[in-house]
Amino acid sequence: MNPQQFDYLLQGAWGTVVLSCLTFVFAGLLGLLVALSRISPVRAVRGAASLYIQSIQGTPLLVLMGVCFYGPNLLGMTSVPALFAATLALTIQSSAYFGEIWRGCLQSVAKNQWEAAECLGLSRLQRMVKVILPQAMRIATPPTVGFMVQIVKNTSIASLVIGYAELSYNAKILNNSTFEPFLYFGCAAVLYFVICYPLSRWSRKLERRLNVAHS
Amino acid sequence: MSYEFDFQSVLAYWPMFLSGAWTTLQMSFWATLVGFVLGVLCAVARTGGPLWLRKVVGAYVEVIRNTPLLIQSYFLIFGMSNIGIRMPIMAGAILALVINIGAYTCEIVRAGIESIHKGQLEAAECLGLSPAQVYWHIILRPAVERVYPALTSQYVLLMLVTSILSAVGANELFGVSNQVQANTFRNFEVFIVLWVVYLALSVLVRAVFWLVAQCVFVRRRKLGTSL
Numbered sequence: 001m002n003p004q005q006f007d008y009l010l011q012g013a014w015g016t017v018v019l020s021c022l023t024f025v026f027a028g029l030l031g032l033l034v035a036l037s038r039i040s041p042v043r044a045v046r047g048a049a050s051l052y053i054q055s056i057q058g059t060p061l062l063v064l065m066g067v068c069f070y071g072p073n074l075l076g077m078t079s080v081p082a083l084f085a086a087t088l089a090l091t092i093q094s095s096a097y098f099g100e101i102w103r104g105c106l107q108s109v110a111k112n113q114w115e116a117a118e119c120l121g122l123s124r125l126q127r128m129v130k131v132i133l134p135q136a137m138r139i140a141t142p143p144t145v146g147f148m149v150q151i152v153k154n155t156s157i158a159s160l161v162i163g164y165a166e167l168s169y170n171a172k173i174l175n176n177s178t179f180e181p182f183l184y185f186g187c188a189a190v191l192y193f194v195i196c197y198p199l200s201r202w203s204r205k206l207e208r209r210l211n212v213a214h215s
Numbered sequence: 216m217s218y219e220f221d222f223q224s225v226l227a228y229w230p231m232f233l234s235g236a237w238t239t240l241q242m243s244f245w246a247t248l249v250g251f252v253l254g255v256l257c258a259v260a261r262t263g264g265p266l267w268l269r270k271v272v273g274a275y276v277e278v279i280r281n282t283p284l285l286i287q288s289y290f291l292i293f294g295m296s297n298i299g300i301r302m303p304i305m306a307g308a309i310l311a312l313v314i315n316i317g318a319y320t321c322e323i324v325r326a327g328i329e330s331i332h333k334g335q336l337e338a339a340e341c342l343g344l345s346p347a348q349v350y351w352h353i354i355l356r357p358a359v360e361r362v363y364p365a366l367t368s369q370y371v372l373l374m375l376v377t378s379i380l381s382a383v384g385a386n387e388l389f390g391v392s393n394q395v396q397a398n399t400f401r402n403f404e405v406f407i408v409l410w411v412v413y414l415a416l417s418v419l420v421r422a423v424f425w426l427v428a429q430c431v432f433v434r435r436r437k438l439g440t441s442l
Contacts, residue, residue: 054414055410055414057371057417058371058375058413058414058417058418059375059409059410059413059414059417060375060376060378060379060389060413061375062378062379062381062389063378063389063406063409063410063413064410066402066403066405066406066409067403067406067407067410070402070403070406071403074218074403076218149280149281153281153282153283153284154283156283156285156286157283157285157379159285160285160379160381160382168283168285168286168289171286171289172289175289175293179297180297181289181290181293181294181297182290182294182297182298185286185289185290185293185294186290188286189278189282189286189287189290192281192282192283192286193278193281193282196281196282197277197281200277200280200281
């Protein structure tokens, strides 16, 4: 592989990183909202959140990508930037998974913490922000970091419907012109591994450390 | 709102959607079956095998879990055909899925095996069970039962990611829908239909897993109490 081609792969890897980071930020915010709605005292809100999660988790990301890419047609937009559509689809998908992860963590904070906070005279919002969230965040950190690996891998699907220039898209372009699949896809796999492996190691380390602190 | 929905022309292709859904289910079934066996074997090797085998299986698991399925299937299917090994598309697609799901199953089942309490092993030994009996009755089956919910979610995800293999030419639900899109130019409607069909399929897969659990685990428990 000549340096130019490797450069092209690296550009793709950069596209992957940008898309992953954008998704992580937006999906994090939306996911928190989903998790909070899932444990809301209002029944309709809980139901809506659970319907959202079920319907997102029951469909492939590929389909979601298609909806987000062609959906803006409804609003009269004839074409949307690929990055926008890809971020939108990944954000919607990841937020459902984040919502479930975080709901579990919020609910795993011991019940008497709620009661104790209530006795102290804190309002619902204060209880959530000052007592529950900080404790839940500690439990939620390892799976959240682990899920970042999932997001990075999921970005590869943007190459299929949307044609956003990320790593697997660029690898495919190179392969289409030269037919050396082992070389290009092997290199792409190595680059994905370089991005993902530190994250999954980090997640495992955090898990061990926080478990020790917990017991 | 300038867009006008036209589901009629899309739904006219329902036999194609149906055959695609059937292919998706078939692919998922074989990948689940073979992948489960592979994953359990890997988990056994990774917890009880010799050191070199643990390292090899560990490397396999890490590589698969940290690279996207899309790249894996490109590598496998395009790569194989490039060095002259040509297999039917379905076989290649299922092979890619099996290799992928094997790694995830291995990790999940390993967690189950490691969660078995040591006292149970000692108790089983005291009862005079042979090592093979201990492994089967005390370690493996309870481990799988314990991680069964996680396995279910993973296999529902497996059914959903078969859609990616349309990129290497598999004619499953998503691959078929590409043809419908090309015929009707109704991309958005096609995706809405796909959404609904995949939702139905994932409900179906969950139900099947629930039924299997009812048969395998519950009956065993009843037998256990009556003995």
